[in-house]
Amino acid sequence: xxxxxxxxxxxxxxxxxxxxxxxxxxxxxxxxxxxxxxxxxxxxxxxxxxxxxxxxxxxxxxxxxxxxxxxxxxxxxxxxxxxxxxxxxxxxxxxxxxxxxxxxxxxxxxxxxxxxxxxxxxxxxxxxxxxxxxxxxxxxxxxxxxxxxxxxxxxxxxxxxxxxxxxxxxxxxxxxxxx
Numbered sequence: 641x642x643x644x645x646x647x648x649x650x651x652x653x654x655x656x657x658x659x660x661x662x663x664x665x666x667x668x669x670x671x672x673x674x675x676x677x678x679x680x681x682x683x684x685x686x687x688x689x690x691x692x693x694x695x696x697x698x699x700x701x702x703x704x705x706x707x708x709x710x711x712x713x714x715x716x717x718x719x720x721x722x723x724x725x726x727x728x729x730x731x732x733x734x735x736x737x738x739x740x741x742x743x744x745x746x747x748x749x750x751x752x753x754x755x756x757x758x759x760x761x762x763x764x765x766x767x768x769x770x771x772x773x774x775x776x777x778x779x780x781x782x783x784x785x786x787x788x789x790x791x792x793x794x795x796x797x798x799x800x801x802x803x804x805x806x807x808x809x810x811x812x813x814x815x816x817x818x819x
Contacts, residue, residue: 662750665790666757666783673792674741674761682727686720690784690791694718695726698798698805702775714804738766743779747812753785758812761797778805780812 669688676684689695700715717726726732746759763775782794798805 682724702799755783757781
């Protein structure tokens, strides 16, 4: 078989392009999540997730009322409705419209229709003209490609300084087999 007879869909260049496109789509997906919750759009935030998604927030009170909440139990949300409820809930609504969720840098790893991303997130809040970093966390995201679109299947967020964040970081670095 000559090079001209090869299936162009099996080209290593095409595979590399698909990897890059997936990584870019994942980075955009995660950025869109932050923007959706910042404007309180519960439907947009939920649509970025799989139907049966899981979102675990370790020490959810960290950064509120300047208290150290690293010992609080984790908040686990399951399914798109839980994402909607969180965005529409009193705790989140109290931040609007004076909040900004930023994510990155991210390390993204794609394997077919599954991917992981890990990195830092920041939640800024402005109260009375003073903007402060409310929460600085480390996150691990598991993503699935469904119907040609990437969706968040699972996210774990832990405040830096917590043992949970350190364990997430150690576990993620342990997955770096391509170094």
